[in-house]
Amino acid sequence: MSKANEKMLNEKTIQKNTLSSREYKYGFFTDIEMERIPKGLNEDVLRLIVEKKGEPEWMLNWRLKAYRHWKTMQEPHWPNFEYGPIDYQGLSYYNAPKKRTDNLKSMNEVDPELVKTFEKLGIPLSEQKRLSGVAVDAVFDSVSVGTTHQAELAKVGVIFCSMTEAIKEHSELVKKYLGSVVPYTDNFFAALNAAVFSDGSFCYIPKGVKCPLELSTYFRINAAESGQFERTLIVAEDSSYVSYLEGCTAPMRDENQLHAAVVELITLDNAEIKYSTVQNWYSGDKQGKGGIYNFVTKRGKCLGKNSKISWTQVEAGSAITWKYPSVILQGDNSVGKFYSVALTNNRMQADTGTKMIHIGKNTKSTIISKGISADESNNNYRGLVKILPSADGARNYSQCDSMLIGNKCRANTFPYIEVKNSTAVMEHEASTSKINAEQLFYLRSRGLDMEGSVSLIINGFCKDVFKELPMEFAVEAVRLLEMKLEGSVG
């Protein structure tokens, strides 16, 4: 551990100790003037979005194709959870803060209200206060309000900007890769996203460059009766490396809000992308009222040989989570990894897991999934490992563990395995355990308090995933789980 990290860890611990509220502390609403298009979804709405964003013709056509295809599709109902109908015509598909300069010369030009909002969320944007090792793209409702460290990154050729900017400034790259991993035909929510997405982040790491900073996007949903539809695209050229972090929060509202994102990752020969998420969308109250419906398609393609993609996620929010970060292992010797902690409490429902598609020779994948369910929640792991005939010598290791807290929660594991090559080696392990009163009493009788005891047990359970997270994120994740579980145990 570096000195800086150590210092950060200490500071975070101090923050943790002074934090006693059980409330969702990101539940506030920022009251600023918004530009908002009327509710409803049709081709004119797409034209309006394109116009607002000043997008070229090809983008409009792409969106229209996706929209027309979406109209032929049905909302999927195979996940193991239940929710009321989503009124797609009852949402506004574009909500942007009014006070906004499109070509920001410096982060200091961002509306101070927005800067304040992000600061409150722990994401300082101003040039004086910004985090030193991490570049941030801040997305507020439908638009990116600013991206830090762009000049510094540009010096080594790294492009890190909003999707809107990328479509205008780097259209060749966007045209080449957008939809190449998750086509709009992929699924209902991916098609909807392709039609209406309003922003997101774009990262491009040129040949041989190890990105000098961690790149991150912070997503904030603020407006009511809206949806957030962002799209992230990360391309890592030959022998490059990037670590990317994503965080998300939303105000507490009684109505459900839709979040349907698409993330695409591409690695070329010998490149590596490490993608980490701490998802803390508002998850509704104890009775299950309100919260975000999180329907997300995340997929990476190891296009080049020896390339690597890893997804590490801590899913602790949302009323509903539907998310399967996947890797297509196309290049020979490529490696895909999925590390996940999914926590559900109150009435939250999660159906989450991964897909590992082995195409190239000697491709390897690892899946470590830890599900924690408390209260009356419903937590499902769903995963597919597919070995195609071409994937000689493919290997997969899967481990899916569930932990139950209390008697009213549910946990399920749905592993799917399709092997079409006899040289493949597959290993699968699964377990279910329970935090019980005896364990807590045991730890407390040795001098640890209730909070410390729960945190020790949860940390032990999630250790294999937490160690994959960047330090600051690991601290954040531990704290998040502790806060969520306070009151559920004991």
Next chain:
Amino acid sequence: MLEIKNLHAGIEGTPILKGLNLSVNAGEVHAIMGPNGSGKSTLAKVVAGHPQYAVTEGQVLYEVNFKKINLLELEPEDRAREGVFMAFQYPVEIPGVNASMFLRAAFNEICKHQGAEEMDPIEFDEYLRKKMKLLDMDEKFINRPVNVDFSGGEKKRNEILQMAVLNPRLMVLDETDSGLDIDSMRIVADGVNKLRNKNNAVIVITHYQRLLNYIVPDFVHILHDGKIIKSQGKELALEVEDKGYDWLIK
């Protein structure tokens, strides 16, 4: 050091302890014996603060460093921080939690409470190894998750190791001899004897006399139907071994 006065306690509405009195001074070893269901383990759990047991009457007064407190008013962790330790009859498995990390966390909590300096991982490792040497224990105990895949005997030895590390003033051994073969029992007893001094006290709860050959008590108490019905010196244990409990009960 410990004075239990007219203790009434039970679980889920069923009374188990029905007016128990016991007085323990520093430097002493007390054995609590009795037939199954007499309330031996309940006594241990009530002293340690198990949340499932409800105390309906009485006091458990505890005095260290001229400070007198009613243990019943404290949370289990606060009792531990004041120097109360119970070795569990059935030590609990904590998957994924490294034993040495857990012990250091517990040790530092207690240090913090008592105003002593906390130890960093390196210092603690050294301290822990010393204690393991004292108890002739294998390194595997500290590098594995707490109690996971331990045999019955290993679990009991691990309890004694924890006791050695946390250095309590009042040690309550709840049927530590159950499930132990004679060699393991000797090792455990040897460990307890090494930890004894004039400032601490031991309560040994046992069903059989044989452990008391190794941990020699100053007093033996017979518990029956939630009350102590006879107290005497160590010879009482032998008498019980010989004659059973019936003659005491009638």
